[in-house]
Amino acid sequence: MNILQINASARQGANSTRVADAIAARLQSVNPGAHVTVRDLSRNPHPILDEAALGALFTPADQRTPQQAARVALDDALIAEVQAADAIVLGVPMYNLGVPVQLKSWIDAIARAGVTFRYTEKGPEGLLGGKKVYVGLARGGRYRDTSSDTQVPYLKTVLGFLGIADVSFFYAEGLNMGPEAAKQGFAEAEADIAAAFA
Ligand SMILES: Cc1cc2nc3c(=O)[nH]c(=O)nc-3n(C[C@H](O)[C@H](O)[C@H](O)COP(=O)(O)O)c2cc1C
Secondary structure, three states: OEEEEEEOOOOOOOHHHHHHHHHHHHHHHHOOOOEEEEEEOOOOOOOOOOHHHHHHHOOOHHHOOHHHHHHHHHHHHHHHHHHHOOEEEEEEEOEOOEOOHHHHHHHHHHOOEOOOEEEEOOEEEEOOOOOEEEEEEEOOOOOOOOOOOOHHHHHHHHHHHOOOOEEEEEEEOOOOOOHHHHHHHHHHHHHHHHHHOO
């Protein structure tokens, strides 16, 4: 089994990484011998999808400049990691009511027409089916099951678009609401993770 862990916080020692680590550890304990690949987007931020990147992606491979080929290769590496993974663990903090730009850049890299999704006469079809995704969320406040939670609907929709329907969410919330609330927030996430892998 191949597990891919994406740490999407902007910082090292992140709360969302703590939750993602707990998920990956449980996954490993129930799948002995599983191989874990960790991509830390704080250490190695993926470049944003800017005009140069779009130009590179839309230039046929045999006509790309060396710079354009190098830019596309960065995205290719992320796509290969995802394709090789049986399970994907995302560590996701809430920044300004949304997902961090680090995660958005990762999504922009892995969503590629003709490779991870395609359009058919019946509409879009995701090509990453059969994978399981676990999302460890870290939030300063509490948003679970409220209309202010833009992260969970967005992640369900975009992963579904890529063919991944099996997505579980684990919430560490209230982390900036005082030490007791933070302790409780982590404890809730850890209990939910333990229950999911029991
Ligand atoms: C730039 C920034 C924006 C934030 N925005 C929110 C927010 O909109 N809602 C919230 O509940 N917490 C917010 N927080 C708090 C983080 O979600 C919280 O500290 C979380 O634990 C950070 O996770 P990390 O350590 O994995 O980066 C924000 C923190 C930062 C640094």
